Amino acid sequence: MTTTVVRAHGLTKRYGSFTAIDGIDLSIDEGRIYGLLGRNGAGKTTVMQLLTGQIFPNGGELEVFGRQPAEHADVLRRMCFIAEAQRYPEDFTPAHVFRSAPWFFEHWDAEFAERLVADFRLPLKRRIKKLSRGQLSAVGVIVGLASRAPLTFFDEPYLGLDAVARHIFYDRLLEDYAAHPRTVVLSTHLIDEVANLLEHVILIDQGRILLDRDADEVRGSATTVAGARATVDQFVADRPVIGREAIGGLASVTIDGRLDHDERVRAAELGLELAPVSLQQLIVHLTGAELAESTEREVAA
Amino acid sequence: MDESRPIFLQVAEQIENDIVDGHVAEDAAIPSINELAAFHRINPATALKGVNRLVEQGLVAKRRGVGMFVVPGARERLIERRRAEFAAEYLRPLIVEAAKLGIGVDELAGMVREERILT
Amino acid sequence: MTAVTTESVRVAESSRRARPHEILRIVRLHTVNPAIFFGVPWLILAGAWAVTMVIALIIQAAAGPLDQAETGFEYSWAVLSPQWYLIVVGVQAVSYTFPFALGFGATRRDYWLGTGLMFVIVSVVNAAAIATLLLVERATNGWGIGAGMFDALWYVGADWGTAFYTTFALQLLVLFIGAGITTVYMRWRMRGMMTVLFGGVALILAIIAFLTFTETWEPLGTWLASIGVVGVFTLVLAKALLWAVAGLLVIRRATPR
Numbered sequence: 001m002t003t004t005v006v007r008a009h010g011l012t013k014r015y016g017s018f019t020a021i022d023g024i025d026l027s028i029d030e031g032r033i034y035g036l037l038g039r040n041g042a043g044k045t046t047v048m049q050l051l052t053g054q055i056f057p058n059g060g061e062l063e064v065f066g067r068q069p070a071e072h073a074d075v076l077r078r079m080c081f082i083a084e085a086q087r088y089p090e091d092f093t094p095a096h097v098f099r100s101a102p103w104f105f106e107h108w109d110a111e112f113a114e115r116l117v118a119d120f121r122l123p124l125k126r127r128i129k130k131l132s133r134g135q136l137s138a139v140g141v142i143v144g145l146a147s148r149a150p151l152t153f154f155d156e157p158y159l160g161l162d163a164v165a166r167h168i169f170y171d172r173l174l175e176d177y178a179a180h181p182r183t184v185v186l187s188t189h190l191i192d193e194v195a196n197l198l199e200h201v202i203l204i205d206q207g208r209i210l211l212d213r214d215a216d217e218v219r220g221s222a223t224t225v226a227g228a229r230a231t232v233d234q235f236v237a238d239r240p241v242i243g244r245e246a247i248g249g250l251a252s253v254t255i256d257g258r259l260d261h262d263e264r265v266r267a268a269e270l271g272l273e274l275a276p277v278s279l280q281q282l283i284v285h286l287t288g289a290e291l292a293e294s295t296e297r298e299v300a301a
Numbered sequence: 302m303d304e305s306r307p308i309f310l311q312v313a314e315q316i317e318n319d320i321v322d323g324h325v326a327e328d329a330a331i332p333s334i335n336e337l338a339a340f341h342r343i344n345p346a347t348a349l350k351g352v353n354r355l356v357e358q359g360l361v362a363k364r365r366g367v368g369m370f371v372v373p374g375a376r377e378r379l380i381e382r383r384r385a386e387f388a389a390e391y392l393r394p395l396i397v398e399a400a401k402l403g404i405g406v407d408e409l410a411g412m413v414r415e416e417r418i419l420t
Numbered sequence: 421m422t423a424v425t426t427e428s429v430r431v432a433e434s435s436r437r438a439r440p441h442e443i444l445r446i447v448r449l450h451t452v453n454p455a456i457f458f459g460v461p462w463l464i465l466a467g468a469w470a471v472t473m474v475i476a477l478i479i480q481a482a483a484g485p486l487d488q489a490e491t492g493f494e495y496s497w498a499v500l501s502p503q504w505y506l507i508v509v510g511v512q513a514v515s516y517t518f519p520f521a522l523g524f525g526a527t528r529r530d531y532w533l534g535t536g537l538m539f540v541i542v543s544v545v546n547a548a549a550i551a552t553l554l555l556v557e558r559a560t561n562g563w564g565i566g567a568g569m570f571d572a573l574w575y576v577g578a579d580w581g582t583a584f585y586t587t588f589a590l591q592l593l594v595l596f597i598g599a600g601i602t603t604v605y606m607r608w609r610m611r612g613m614m615t616v617l618f619g620g621v622a623l624i625l626a627i628i629a630f631l632t633f634t635e636t637w638e639p640l641g642t643w644l645a646s647i648g649v650v651g652v653f654t655l656v657l658a659k660a661l662l663w664a665v666a667g668l669l670v671i672r673r674a675t676p677r
Contacts, residue, residue: 033344054522055675071672073442076525087519087676090512091453100452103445104524149525170342178335178345196308196343216307216347261389268397276303 003030005151005183006051010060013046013207020046022207023060028183030150033173035198035215036187037279039287043207044187045084048153051185052081064151080105080149082140084156088128094139095124098146105147112176113146119168133160141169145176151183158190170197191280195219201279205287215279222282223259226252227272235272243285254285308343312351320360320371321379330368331361446526446534447541449517456512457542461502468498469569476567493568494576499550503587503594510598513538518606519676528671535599536664543591551583574649582650589657596663603667606674 006028013021021043028034036044049055050062053070062068065075088097094117102108117124120138128136141157158166174197177184188194201218203211211218222242225232229251236253243254254277259267267274277285302308319325332340337348352369355361360375399409450457472493513535521531554570562568575583605613631637644652 032346052525056673071527071529073439073527073530076527077442079525081523081525083523085677086523089449089453089516089520091455092520096452100445100449101524103441103448104521104526167342171339174338174342174345175335178338196302196341196347199344199346215344216309216350219308220306265393265397268394271401276306 004028005030005065007063008051008060009062011047011050011057011062012059013043013050013055014058020207021050021057024204024207024209026202026209026212028151028185029200030183031181032183032199033177033197034183034185035191035194035201036185036204037191037201037283038187038189038204040189042204042287044204045155046207047204048081048083048155048185048187052076052079052153054081054083077104077106078150079153080144080147080151081153082144082155082157084159086136086140088139090129092128093125094122094128094131094135094142097128097139097143098124101143101147105143105149107148107180109146109148113142116142116145116172119172120165134162134165135160137161138165145172148176148180148182151185153185153187155187156189157186158188166193170194173197191283192278195279203283203286210286211283218279218282220276221258222254222256222277222285224252224254224275224277225267225272226250226275227270231270231272235267235270242282254281302341302343308341309347309350309354312337312341312343312348313354316351316355317360317379320376321383323376325371327371327373327375330370331355333368442526442530443534443537446517446521446531447538449521450513450535450538453516456516457509457538461505461509461546464505465502468501472496472498472567472569473563473565476562476565480565493562494572496568496572499570499572499575502546503590506591506594507598510539510595510600511602512598513595514599514602514606518602518671518674522676528674529668532603532668532671536596536667539592539595539599543588543595546591547584547587550587551580554578554583555580578649586649586653586656589653589660593656593660593663596660596667600663600667600670603671603674606676607670 004027006026008024008026010023010025011021012019012023024047026047036047038044046055050057051064051069053064053068053072053076056070065078067075069075069079098110098113098117101113102110116138120135120142122135122138122142123131126135128139131139137157137159138161141154141161144152144154144157158169161169170193173184186194186198195215198215201211201213201215202209213221224243225235227250229246229249232251232253236255239255239257241253242256245252259274264274302311316325316331319331320327325331331352334345334348334352337343337352338345341348352361356363356369360372360379361369362372364370396406396409399405404412476493517535518531522528526534550570554575557563557568557570562571570583574586578586601613601616604616608615631640647654
């Protein structure tokens with residue numbers, strides 16, 4: 001039996017006339033790693049802020065550990081939220097942060113935190129505001145991991161981290177998650193890198209949920225068919241098309257749906273090329289973006 | 302990891318390969334879920350799903366408190382199954398591609414023989 | 421969405437929903453950087469003391485006899501110099517630690533209670549120190565040179581208890597005003613803060629107008645004189661409590677950026 005730790009129904013958040021979160025339904029089960037995916041400004045941060053009681057919803061129902069999160073100490077003490085723009089008191093150093101963290105997280109593992117500090121080569125005595133973006137992210141990642149909160153949120157946790165540091169994060173997260181199972185929600189727009197860590201994917205776009213499925217179900221759920229335009233069109237005729245590109249007589253069409261063995265053979269016989277669609281590509285198609293990277297600012301500041 | 306197919310299937314297939322190749326002997330332990338997850342950098346639940354698939358097929362079995370072990374006879378059964386799949390998985394694409402290039406069945410057979418001498 | 425067999429965890433409604441340590445940790449958080457609450461205010465007090473000493477030396481050199489000059493110090497505001505600064509301390513305390521504490525899972529209520537407790541502790545320590553320094557100043561006859569830093573304003577003739585009580589009440593009020601204004605900013609941003617500031621000015625003007633037009637300045641003066649210094653500062657303390665309660669109401673829905 002699965003235990004649900006977050007349940008939202010018709011959850012809505014408005015900023016003036018702008019609707020950041022538009023009546024979403026959501027449930028999060030215990031002991032799994034979730035990916036909250038979407039473009040910048042899609043509403044990922046707002047969802048996390050609502051779930052952790054940082055902001056108040058304008059409508060809908062929300063239960064976290066069976067209660068509204070805001071102002072409920074017994075709910076909040078089970079959560080750790082590492083915001084993308086996590087604020088620290090003026091003049092704090094990372095050492096101060098790690099010294100005060102155990103006051104807030106009862107499962108805090110100081111030894112683990114120390115090991116992570118060494119892994120990330122984080123200067124402990126430097127003022128937070130003098131840290132680089134990557135070092136600042138490392139502080140958040142360390143708090144998020146060492147707090148071992150039953151429900152941990154990482155909002156774009158690795159901005160500014162280099163490839164080595166990011167892989168340290170992935171490895172430590174998996175290791176520690178295996179030893180101390182808990183629920184983790186990870187928001188990111190660098191999807192390919194984390195795709196394999198995720199057990200469940202929630203795709204959000206313009207304040208709405210576009211996709212809410214197990215990662216394994218999503219993987220290989222779309223295929224790109226390329227070849228002569230007429231042949232491609234005939235092959236995909238009655239399938240849901242989520243992307244289409246064409247040059248001259250050639251076409252490349254992405255369809256939502258898995259191809260079985262016979263269909264693959266038929267495609268080969270027709271001279272069509274089949275290419276897998278990665279999670280990232282799928283999301284680019286679903287969110288209707290021509291560009292994977294977007295320069296829009298996160299609205300939900 | 303191949304992006305097009307569920308990862309748990311690929312995890313299962315890799316362990317199957319190890320059994321067929323003899324890297325993991327019968328009666329020997331396969332890597333733990335956490336080792337698999339760490340090695341492939343995948344979610345432990347996905348690794349578990351892959352291993353469970355092997356359990357369902359009776360290829361590996363759990364020994365309480367010790368881990369997962371390859372069931373005796375697993376290798377033979379895997380080879381048997383793969384032989385059955387060989388035609389569909391390898392021969393048909395080969396014949397389709399050969400036909401595209403105008404290579405007849407006899408010529409293809411000759412090419413196979415020649416390739417075998419070379420290797 | 422998951423299977424139908426899901427079951428939600430219901431948090432046990434324990435009697436310990438707010439644990440004392442969850443309020444005390446906010447106090448600890450405020451003491452991580454002691455410069456905010458103690459460092460700067462005491463530096464200002466020390467500076468004011470040094471200036472008073474220099475002035476005393478100059479007067480001594482120019483006028484000679486001490487006793488006549490000493491009365492001039494009674495109108496020195498030097499002793500209040502750190503008190504005004506506490507409005508800044510109140511602002512800083514909340515703006516630096518509130519977003520952090522909330523992010524780390526403190527409730528707004530616990531944060532405010534912890535911050536209020538910190539204010540009380542700070543006011544007690546500072547008031548005790550200032551009241552004691554007042555006695556030291558008297559005992560040393562103005563630090564040996566007839567200077568009057570603490571023995572000024574209403575402190576003249578006040579005993580330790582009165583000095584302590586009045587300082588405590590004043591500090592608490594100033595801290596809560598600073599913190600209260602910041603919570604308004606946290607909840608309603610610039611517009612809210614401006615409304616409160618201009619509203620406050622308008623309220624003061626209205627009171628002045630009311631007292632002037634109804635010619636109640638004199639009765640008010642008589643009444644204040646009748647309740648005495650301690651009575652007046654009890655009003656100050658009541659005002660501090662008013663700000664504390666108002667701050668709690670405001671912060672409960674505040675959302676820092």
